[in-house]
Amino acid sequence: MRGLKDKVAIITGGIGDLGYATAKRLFEEGCKVALFDLKQSDAGLAKAIDALYIQVDISNEEAVKLACERVENELGPAQVLVNTAATFIFKGVDATEEDWQKINSVNIVGTSFVTRYTVPQMIKKGGGSIINFSSVSGFVGQRNFATYNATKFAIRGLTKCWAYDLAEHGIRVNTLCPGYIYTSAFVNSCKVLNLDIEEENKRASEMHLLNRQGQPEEVAAAAAFLASDDSSFITGSDLLVDGGYLAK
Secondary structure, three states: OOOOOOOEEEEEOOOOHHHHHHHHHHHHOOOEEEEEEOOOOOHHHHHHOOOEEEEOOOOOHHHHHHHHHHHHHHOOOEEEEEEOOOOOOOOOOOOOHHHHHHHHHHHHHHHHHHHHHHHHHHHHOOOEEEEEEOOHHHOOOOOOOHHHHHHHHHHHHHHHHHHHHHHHHOEEEEEEEEOOEOOHHHHHHHHHOOOOHHHHHHHHHHOOOOOOOEOHHHHHHHHHHHHOHHHOOOOOOEEEEOOOHHHO
């Protein structure tokens, strides 16, 4: 895709299925990649895509500041930011104060911290692209998903506000909204909710017009498009990669 070669890209949640698939695709498009993740990385994952891996809790502002400074010092100023990092808490009205603080501190506040410290680097380079991962859960209500969905609605709101704020600097901001994607997070959510994985996969597949769940690589392709110059007139928008989930 146009305009990605040699650009520096930061991917939060970079060790997760969607984050890593996106990092791999951006690497293949010629980007220099930095992976931010709370989890300890398998060294082979970062090495396979010649990535800079930084273990960081994005809810910790000082840690984020230092991580972003390290990217600039070692790779150069970032021009692409892909915010995939998220905590998955699925609660309804039974959500506790601790639940709300935990999910908001990562999904909303953490995303904001990384964006805050990446934007000055983009301004130095004359522009950039920020891709915030929302979800179909940022459009509709779902049973026992109030905590998660609230943050995904919020991400869409942040995106539209930041698109206004940053347009004058040549920085585009968009959301990428996957439907059900078959990932380890999907499997883990089934376990948390005591759902049979095979039955839930069948049920989730039937929610989509294409009658299947998506693959991480399909989401990564959409992220690469939004990062590239091929999407140069797109900002403040929601790109659905949902197999027709919201069309039903």
